[in-house]
């Protein structure tokens with residue numbers, strides 16, 4: 001059985017590893033459009049951006065691993081079209097790869113602000129190449145404007161502050177991450193970043209850019225303010241990198257799959273951000289789940305959604321889905337970045353956020369779906 005994997009990131013690597021672990025001994029070809037072997041993205045806004053780790057530390061597996069596991073890796077190769085009936089994947093150069101099972105793991109790409117592509121000091125943060133460009137601008141005293149207070153924007157802000165950069169963060173919502181963690185914890189994120197010296201402008205929007213040639217000198221806000229800058233990072237979310245599926249039955253923004261990774265087309269599977277996974281843990285789990293399904297095995301059950309973020313040396317972990325929660329219970333000390341927040345709906349804990357308490361994760365996991373405990377039991 002010939003397995004082809006379109007995309008060369010975390011979900012792709014995890015699928016390859018699981019296939020071999022589960023005993024698949026047929027050919028596996030991985031097609032990735034970047035020059036690097038599958039690598040880890042979380043360090044791109046953290047230690048890699050800070051210059052603390054080298055490229056080798058970024059790789060999910062060393063180069064020799066792919067040869068040892070008999071996995072053919074095609075780098076700088078782009079999946080361009082899916083011919084589902086013929087079971088062929090067409091690459092950008094015109095070559096076609098026949099498959100018996102296909103995994104779509106092309107991830108996501110960062111949203112951009114229309115019209116900013118021509119500016120040489122405006123960028124996004126999705127790839128190692130993006131991070132290398134951004135890192136070259138982060139020197140003490142340089143001025144960085146970050147558009148978007150999502151996780152990637154906030155992590156980049158924290159890393160840049162640690163490097164002595166003047167950072168302004170602009171977001172349309174009233175608090176950072178409001179749609180994810182709600183207004184109360186959003187306000188906690190805002191306070192943390194302001195305490196660290198970030199000029200955080202919420203309920204604000206970009207109106208335009210003052211440029212000299214192809215270089216942006218200032219960002220204009222809707223209230224008329226101008227923020228002078230040396231570089232701009234746009235961190236306004238991602239879109240699934242699935243445009244190459246146009247013309248196939250899977251055309252659309254992201255591929256819909258079940259927990260087993262199966263798409264609407266038999267023998268085609270999807271995992272990770274291309275399947276709207278959105279986070280590291282989901283991409284890792286879905287890559288392995290797709291491998292099980294490809295081999296006709298039962299995929300392990302999916303756990304609750306989980307995500308982590310590192311900001312100013314504080315580990316922040318989110319477990320479950322806070323949306324729809326009607327109550328928030330906080331234990332600990334938000335001021336010193338050491339607390340547990342439980343999101344409650346109908347008396348049940350539906351999600352939790354840990355700040356500075358990585359070891360509390362198993363206990364939080366055990367609480368999900370259960371009634372919230374009394375804070376001070378008699």
Ligand SMILES: Cc1cc2nc3c(=O)[nH]c(=O)nc-3n(C[C@H](O)[C@H](O)[C@H](O)COP(=O)(O)OP(=O)(O)OC[C@H]3O[C@@H](n4cnc5c(N)ncnc54)[C@H](O)[C@@H]3O)c2cc1C
Pocket residue numbers: 006007008009010011012031032033034040041042043044045077078079080105106107108125126127152241244271272273274277278279280281283306307308309310
């Ligand atoms: C800066 C940053 C920090 C992050 N930090 C965290 C964190 O702290 N915690 C967390 O949970 N998550 C974090 N994430 C999210 C996490 O890294 C992603 O969810 C995860 O990488 C998704 O894996 P993936 O394999 O689906 O996609 P990707 O890792 O994006 O891999 C997809 C690969 O396929 C390639 N590709 C795209 N189109 C094609 C094509 N047509 N043909 C061939 N190849 C193609 C892409 O270039 C890429 O190499 C972070 C992401 C970023 C960018």
